[in-house]
Amino acid sequence: MLSIKQQDDILLVNVIGQFSLDDYKQFEDHVRxxxxxxxxxxxxxxxxxxxxxxxxxxxxxxxxxxxxxGHFQRVAIVSEGQWVSWLAWMQSLFMPHDFQMFEVYDDAILWLEGQES
Structure with a gap:
């Protein structure tokens, strides 16, 4: 299941359970x-x-x-799982935007707002 919310210039995407291709397509439509x-x-x-x-x-x-x-300012990923962090880091090598991994949700928000934690 996917939950998408917008908070000012930040798109908040929460994945609960299995992340399906249909969920990702929903995210793509929102970004487009x-x-x-x-x-x-x-x-x-x-x-x-x-x-x-x-x-x-x-x-x-x-x-x-x-x-x-060119359409993303920054991308933050919040995860406590080591395998998710590793996969996200590998994928970030192919993407030129500013990318950061976090274990604490509030730290990710602060970073996205330009307030280093």
């Missing part, structure tokens, strides 16, 4: 809408409640991020 409106947003992915995702989601994430180059 914001880009069409001229928004240049920062992203916060909260993976603390995610149980897992399939390779098709990982591949789509790389493809979509490359398509949207």
């Amino acid at each position: 809408y914001l880009v069409k409106q001229g928004a240049n947003v920062s992203l916060l992915f909260d993976f603390r409640d995610m149980l897992g995702y399939s390779i098709d989601v990982a591949w789509e994430e790389i493809r979509f991020a490359r398509e949207q180059i």
Whole structure:
């Protein structure tokens, strides 16, 4: 399940349970809408409640991020799991935006707002 909320210039994406390709497509649609409106947003992915995702989601994430180059200011990922952190770091190598991993949600928000924690 996916929850998407917007807080000023930050798009908050919370993944609960299994992260499916349909969930990711929902996220893509939301980002495309914001880009069409001229928004240049920062992203916060909260993976603390995610149980897992399939390779098709990982591949789509790389493809979509490359398509949207220049539309993200910063990307923060909140996760307590070591494997999620490792996969996110690997994918960040293909994406030129400012990227940071966090274990504490509030620290990620502060960083996205430009207030280093």
